[in-house]
Amino acid sequence: MASNLELQAMRRAIALSAHGLASTSPNPPVGCVILDAAGQPVGEGYHARKGEAHAEGNALLAAGAAAKGGTAVVTLEPCNHVGHAPACRQLLIDAGIARVVIAVIDPTSRGEGGVVELRKAGVSVETDVLAEEAMLVLGGWRTALTLNRPIVTLVYAETAEGRMSAFNRIPSSRDLLLSADAVLYADGHLEEAIPRSHGPGMIHLPESPIRLDHRDLLKTLHTGGVRRLLLDGGSDLAAPFLAAALVDHVVAYLPDRGPSAPPGINEQGLIPDGFYLTGIDRVPRYVKVSAARNDGERQDHLSPSS
Numbered sequence: 527m528a529s530n531l532e533l534q535a536m537r538r539a540i541a542l543s544a545h546g547l548a549s550t551s552p553n554p555p556v557g558c559v560i561l562d563a564a565g566q567p568v569g570e571g572y573h574a575r576k577g578e579a580h581a582e583g584n585a586l587l588a589a590g591a592a593a594k595g596g597t598a599v600v601t602l603e604p605c606n607h608v609g610h611a612p613a614c615r616q617l618l619i620d621a622g623i624a625r626v627v628i629a630v631i632d633p634t635s636r637g638e639g640g641v642v643e644l645r646k647a648g649v650s651v652e653t654d655v656l657a658e659e660a661m662l663v664l665g666g667w668r669t670a671l672t673l674n675r676p677i678v679t680l681v682y683a684e685t686a687e688g689r690m691s692a693f694n695r696i697p698s699s700r701d702l703l704l705s706a707d708a709v710l711y712a713d714g715h716l717e718e719a720i721p722r723s724h725g726p727g728m729i730h731l732p733e734s735p736i737r738l739d740h741r742d743l744l745k746t747l748h749t750g751g752v753r754r755l756l757l758d759g760g761s762d763l764a765a766p767f768l769a770a771a772l773v774d775h776v777v778a779y780l781p782d783r784g785p786s787a788p789p790g791i792n793e794q795g796l797i798p799d800g801f802y803l804t805g806i807d808r809v810p811r812y813v814k815v816s817a818a819r820n821d822g823e824r825q826d827h828l829s830p831s832s
């Protein structure tokens with residue numbers, strides 16, 4: 527059973543992992559905290575971009591010799607392959623880590639995952655620790671893997687003319703870009719959500735997205751490394767995605783109204799049919815309404831971009 531100190535460290539690792547949200551795609555956002563043999567935090571790290579060190583490598587670097595005999599608390603199972611970074615399970619073994627506490631098992635492990643090798647090396651391993659909380663950050667990545675397409679979030683501003691682009695009207699809506707890989711705008715152009723955030727060559731976007739059917743577009747984007755796509759408003763832009771059940775989340779912005787305004791219900795309703803409310807917040811001059819598709823077991827509704 528995980529100790530209180532380990533649970534504290536896991537929550538810290540989950541928060542750290544969110545620094546890598548979207549910029550790590552197609553890799554997962556992962557966080558790690560190293561505790562020394564007495565259970566005190568001595569290093570922490572997260573995965574920032576594909577092609578750069580994994581979370582465990584960064585946390586071990588920060589901990590240095592203090593990691594020996596200690597515990598690594600990590601949000602995703604340490605990897606068992608040599609890729610862009612050395613195998614994390616080997617880094618942990620070489621650093622003399624005695625125990626590894628893991629939230630979520632990696633569904634993409636090549637061959638047996640790192641847990642098996644860690645145990646073979648005599649490291650004590652505990653899994654499924656705060657897994658549901660870790661899915662707040664990892665959920666979008668994992669669902670995109672399962673669906674074989676990016677998670678799609680439709681964002682719009684409610685206006686007298688209907689649903690319109692939010693990003694050029696509502697400055698606070700641009701915060702959503704921080705947790706996304708790419709945006710398809712109402713005029714049909716597609717951009718990396720935060721320019722150059724993924725590092726050179728890590729995601730590939732088609733040059734003429736408008737020529738692709740929406741299913742082919744999502745497939746092409748997924749192959750190109752995109753795991754989280756935003757659709758910026760516009761009923762015309764959203765319609766084919768909604769009709770094909772290819773929208774996973776909705777974020778709608780309702781302008782402030784006086785306390786005794788006439789009814790504001792428009793023909794389209796507040797959110798599309800088939801979605802349920804997951805959050806309502808006030809932001810400057812608007813109410814922000816978040817919703818997720820009714821979809822049984824899915825856990826990406828917990829993701830920060832929803």
Ligand SMILES: Nc1nc(O)c(N)c(N[C@@H]2O[C@H](COP(=O)(O)O)[C@@H](O)[C@H]2O)n1
Pocket residue numbers: 553554556557572573576577579580581582602603604605608609610611614632634635
């Ligand atoms: N445990 C763990 N920590 C990280 O920080 C990670 N980024 C991963 N990712 C796993 O390794 C795969 C990516 O490997 P490369 O960086 O491309 O070599 C990814 O698919 C995950 O399985 N794991």
